[in-house]
Amino acid sequence: MASDPSGLNGIETRPAPAVTFAARLAFEDVRHSYHGKETIRGISLTAEPGEVLCLLGPSGSGKTTLLRIAAGIEAQTGGRLLLNDQEIAGPATFLPPERRGIGLMFQDFALFPHMTILENVRFGLTDMAKPAALAEAMVALERVGLARYAQKYPHVLSGGEQQRVALARALAPRPAVLLMDEPFSGLDSRLKDSIRAETLTILRESRATAIVVTHDAEEAMRMGDRIALLRDGCLVQVGTSEELYLRPKDLFATAFFSEINEFHGRVRGNVVETPFGAVPTNGFSDGARVTVAVRLSGIRVHEAEGSIPARILARRFLGVVELLELAIPNTDQPLRARIRADQLPHGLRDVALSVNERDILVFEKDA
The missing domain is CATH 3.40.50.300 (P-loop containing nucleotide triphosphate hydrolases)
Incomplete structure (x- = not known):
């Protein structure tokens, strides 16, 4: 009998396995x-x-x-x-x-x-x-x-x-x-x-x-x-x-579970200024150098005008999703975003952005 390529078709009903005494x-x-x-x-x-x-x-x-x-x-x-x-x-x-x-x-x-x-x-x-x-x-x-x-x-x-x-x-x-x-x-x-x-x-x-x-x-x-x-x-x-x-402990943990954009800055008056606005930095001392991580999935891209104007530099179709590279004011660093593939019409260049606050994380830079 030839084997099926997946190894899953025609599986016999499994007997109840003998119970193992699980250990710590x-x-x-x-x-x-x-x-x-x-x-x-x-x-x-x-x-x-x-x-x-x-x-x-x-x-x-x-x-x-x-x-x-x-x-x-x-x-x-x-x-x-x-x-x-x-x-x-x-x-x-x-x-x-x-x-x-x-x-x-x-x-x-x-x-x-x-x-x-x-x-x-x-x-x-x-x-x-x-x-x-x-x-x-x-x-x-x-x-x-x-x-x-x-x-x-x-x-x-x-x-x-x-x-x-x-x-x-x-x-x-x-x-x-x-x-x-x-x-x-x-x-x-x-x-x-x-x-x-x-x-x-x-x-x-x-x-x-x-x-x-x-x-x-x-x-x-x-x-x-x-x-x-x-x-x-x-x-x-x-x-x-x-x-x-x-609740990742540090930037390494964040990046291991999510694709992220990184921005660097200093805490002033319990916030750090970023290209997409002031981000709260509760728990950090004034003047501390921090890294702000923004998950790609937390960036919303809109056709209409918004608080953060952006221009699409590149877009890559990945099936269910599209990966965008965007130019935004106040930084030369391109911003990446991951959106639903059918969300934006082809040929569109000028868009607006918003960011989900839950997808912004702040960490001490030296850490």
């Missing part, structure tokens, strides 16, 4: 160095039982290193790891990976080409007799809707199907915590949404605590109960997607 995994002041360079700088973070926690950040922020420390592949140089309040790695403790009850799903799926799908899933069930392990592996395959491919080999499967086999293999031992390193990066953009939603459903059913590494803010918002934003080995902010988007 806590990082306490965890540090890590590589060749004298500090890669993790005192991170304290807890993944609560049954939650999906996303580690988000750019390349080099320490996401994967933190995951490898949790799995026992890397040893931290300072701090402790606790699983349900029991130390599994610390100054005098280092539990090997196979004794932690923590599953790891690799970025490239790491399926063995010479083994059948069933044998791939059975691979991690080393503590069970072969008949019992095969039965458990088949249950895991049924859970992800791929039991019909049990005797096939990985090369006949699509990328989406291989991802689900890797998920079945990671869940087969019923880990208390499942670690997933960029699990959707190898999938084409057409499949990501559906495979991601299917994976989240399986995680919810299995009730395992999951830590998912990603560099994609939208993916983190779609999957995570909470998001931990990292930068240069430090924890910048942790919270729900709403908390990080609506």
